Amino acid sequence: MLEVFLQPFQYAFMMRGMLAAILVGVVCAVVGTFVVLRGMAFFGDALAHTILPGLAVGYLIGGGSREALFWWALGTAVLSAVSIGTLSRKLHLKEDTAIGIIFAGMFALGVALISSVRSYSVDLAHFLFGDILAVRTSDLVRSAIFGGLVLILIYAFYKEFTLLSFDPVLAATLRLPASLLDLLLVILIAVTIVVSLQTVGVALMVAMLITPAATASLLTRRLPLIMLWAAVIAAFSGVIGLYLSYYFNVASGAAIVLTCTLIFILVSVMRAVRERFMRVSAT
Amino acid sequence: MTLIREIRRTRWSLNGYRAVHDRGYPIVRAADLSVRYESGFALERVSFEVIKGERLAVVGPNGAGKSTLFKVIAGILPPTSGRVEIYGGAPGEHICVAYLPQRSMVDWRFPVTVYDVVMMGRVGRIGLLRRPRREDHQKVRQALERVGLSDLATRQIAQLSGGQQQRMFLAQALAQEAELMLLDEPFTGLDLPSQNELLDLLVRLQREEITLMVSLHDLNLAAQHFPRILLLNRSLIALGSPQEVLNTRTLLAAYGGYLHVLNEPTGNLVLGDTCCEGRGFDA
Numbered sequence: 001m002l003e004v005f006l007q008p009f010q011y012a013f014m015m016r017g018m019l020a021a022i023l024v025g026v027v028c029a030v031v032g033t034f035v036v037l038r039g040m041a042f043f044g045d046a047l048a049h050t051i052l053p054g055l056a057v058g059y060l061i062g063g064g065s066r067e068a069l070f071w072w073a074l075g076t077a078v079l080s081a082v083s084i085g086t087l088s089r090k091l092h093l094k095e096d097t098a099i100g101i102i103f104a105g106m107f108a109l110g111v112a113l114i115s116s117v118r119s120y121s122v123d124l125a126h127f128l129f130g131d132i133l134a135v136r137t138s139d140l141v142r143s144a145i146f147g148g149l150v151l152i153l154i155y156a157f158y159k160e161f162t163l164l165s166f167d168p169v170l171a172a173t174l175r176l177p178a179s180l181l182d183l184l185l186v187i188l189i190a191v192t193i194v195v196s197l198q199t200v201g202v203a204l205m206v207a208m209l210i211t212p213a214a215t216a217s218l219l220t221r222r223l224p225l226i227m228l229w230a231a232v233i234a235a236f237s238g239v240i241g242l243y244l245s246y247y248f249n250v251a252s253g254a255a256i257v258l259t260c261t262l263i264f265i266l267v268s269v270m271r272a273v274r275e276r277f278m279r280v281s282a283t
Numbered sequence: 284m285t286l287i288r289e290i291r292r293t294r295w296s297l298n299g300y301r302a303v304h305d306r307g308y309p310i311v312r313a314a315d316l317s318v319r320y321e322s323g324f325a326l327e328r329v330s331f332e333v334i335k336g337e338r339l340a341v342v343g344p345n346g347a348g349k350s351t352l353f354k355v356i357a358g359i360l361p362p363t364s365g366r367v368e369i370y371g372g373a374p375g376e377h378i379c380v381a382y383l384p385q386r387s388m389v390d391w392r393f394p395v396t397v398y399d400v401v402m403m404g405r406v407g408r409i410g411l412l413r414r415p416r417r418e419d420h421q422k423v424r425q426a427l428e429r430v431g432l433s434d435l436a437t438r439q440i441a442q443l444s445g446g447q448q449q450r451m452f453l454a455q456a457l458a459q460e461a462e463l464m465l466l467d468e469p470f471t472g473l474d475l476p477s478q479n480e481l482l483d484l485l486v487r488l489q490r491e492e493i494t495l496m497v498s499l500h501d502l503n504l505a506a507q508h509f510p511r512i513l514l515l516n517r518s519l520i521a522l523g524s525p526q527e528v529l530n531t532r533t534l535l536a537a538y539g540g541y542l543h544v545l546n547e548p549t550g551n552l553v554l555g556d557t558c559c560e561g562r563g564f565d566a
Contacts, residue, residue, distance in 0.1 A: 222394060
């Protein structure tokens, strides 16, 4: 039995993959809690997709350098995030309309750019669905630094982010710099997405952001505990997903997201049963 | 642009706001205040003064501009023309104004406890990048005690009754150390005992020199429990004691066809503010 758990670790790439999955899971879960609370799931999904042209350009220019990919992706994510906000404000568009326009336009640009090079399908698949087993030590270090930075900033502005999510009017009467903090949160989401790219890819990113946080909010009603549970669920899903991927030869990103989703389904069924039981015992 | 303005102002909030309270000025003065939305005027050339420590009812039909007026006074909505002064200064320089939201505007499923929500009132004074100190916890506990919610501090906010929810926001305003509290329709949807409890609490707060502006659409409640009434329907129709403000002429000006005035030998009988909750009352 122990053998089943230990066997994958004889490969260094599995070890690195596990570490990356746990790291990404924790960062995504914590940031994702605010994404869920503020109803920004569509924004998160779109932002992940808008990175594609950045990845394509970074790939074409950097000749496969991971560093170049990272910075191009980050730049594109921040640019898209800011232009979504500006577009909806200046043209008085509804925010989801602005998101839809930027999202589809940027994604199309990414596909167009990637399709112009030869090994189109293989590379596109890596960007779309991640490639966690190809994580190198340098990637891991970079993810740890930026992921750590995100967690520190969330901790530092925790009370402001919570207040802004719960009651923007109160935040305004307390004269908090709301647009500045909103921008910071959006940038943190962008960094989180870029840090997590190699794990699940742009197409499944939104699941890492919202599924663990949504599951955790079914388990408890205390915000810090939601973050904690979300992190545990996400890290656990990452590990289990990788085992599944190893033994059943399933794409790793998909395996991780499926594990997350399965946990969500289990928890919601448990909750429904418990509520039913409580109602019966109350009468 | 907003960003740059906010960065400039943020320096202030690090030390907490220290706007001078010049007692020579009234706590609120509105001069020729107009707010125009795309659909037309919400407030038109409104001028009045609020006396420090008074309990003022703001009465008018739906869409009379009560919420708009409160938002301008709270400094979260800039007027189209004219101005509002708090102690002779711009509202945006003060954090001593609390705006208590209508209960229907609040996300009650948000994962915070009563204690957390009351602590949010202190965020402006704690300052960025700081944690609540012992003094802040003390203020929160005092505020909870003053509104009689100490026992419910650890409850999730959805577990409160309507009256308790309203008192929680009063505690938040107390924790904020607000000198002016703007209550937007606090009595709506409360049962009679809760209404009376809230009224008692408002009288107690007023004794502690807190100025209260309360919007409501129940003229009966306003006439019986508020020393001064401001009658609003886009423009200011009357301001003064209930006897001065509530007569056939002013009520017709404010409510138009929504009100039925009967000439009875005992005096005028006014029936039904039919746009709202439809309770009969006399004046």
